[in-house]
Amino acid sequence: MRDLQKALADIGSIRQQLAAGTMFRGFGPAVVAVTGLLAAATATAQSLWLADPTHQPLAFLAAWAATAIAGAALIGAEMIARTRRHHAGLADAMLHNAVEQSLPAGLAGMAIGIVLVTFAPETLWMLPGLWQILLGLGIFASVRSLPPAVGLAGVWYVAAGVFVLALSSQTQALSPWTMGLPFVVGQLMLAAILHYAYGDVDDEDAP
Numbered sequence: 001m002r003d004l005q006k007a008l009a010d011i012g013s014i015r016q017q018l019a020a021g022t023m024f025r026g027f028g029p030a031v032v033a034v035t036g037l038l039a040a041a042t043a044t045a046q047s048l049w050l051a052d053p054t055h056q057p058l059a060f061l062a063a064w065a066a067t068a069i070a071g072a073a074l075i076g077a078e079m080i081a082r083t084r085r086h087h088a089g090l091a092d093a094m095l096h097n098a099v100e101q102s103l104p105a106g107l108a109g110m111a112i113g114i115v116l117v118t119f120a121p122e123t124l125w126m127l128p129g130l131w132q133i134l135l136g137l138g139i140f141a142s143v144r145s146l147p148p149a150v151g152l153a154g155v156w157y158v159a160a161g162v163f164v165l166a167l168s169s170q171t172q173a174l175s176p177w178t179m180g181l182p183f184v185v186g187q188l189m190l191a192a193i194l195h196y197a198y199g200d201v202d203d204e205d206a207p
Contacts, residue, residue: 024098024145026083027075029195035071036187042067043180053174057124060174061113072106097145105138125172128179132161135186147197153190157182 042063046053053060079098087094109131116124136157143151160182168178 023147023197024083024094024142025086025198026079026094026098027146027194028078028082029191029198031074031078032187032194033191034074036184036191038067038071039180039183039187043176043184046176046180050176053176054125054172057121057174058117060176060179061117061124061127064179065113094145098142101142101145102138105134105141109134122172125168125174126165128174128182129161129163129165129168131179132157132164132182132186134161135183136161139190147193149193149197150190153186153193156189157186160186 046060046063050056050059050063080095083091083095083098112130112134113127116127136154136159139150139154139157143154164178164182168175
């Protein structure tokens, strides 16, 4: 029994090592691009219908939280389907690695949002920039299992987040476009990078 358990543990360890050294193909470029378009739609809607986001922070953040949840759901569903299709026997290990790499940044962003809303609402103008920086850090954490050029999207998000923090500090105001535009550009950039890197494989799956 112990030999069997050791053999199973060794197989699991080998799977994890293989997964760690394999390029992850679970992120669908088209779906990633759609999340950028969702950000554009949210920013446009808020600029038209939310008269003063700074004095309506909960409405502002609720719309962006809903956008983030919708985007994460789309990417997650596509990621599961693509991972099963492209990675076969390594699918579970590849999914585990992908979630393990990206989840901490997402949880940190959620926690920071809750803390600022609850205890320091006067500092909510910092949230767009902080979220962008955290997303950039999450991308950097995933670079080892993604195409190297994905790091450019990470650089964009960190740089955009720092710029948005500096810009927003002048007025301490919430703006749909300081939240939305970096995500639009970043997600479309990420989609283009993934499409270029995955193109040949994805074309093989096209009907």
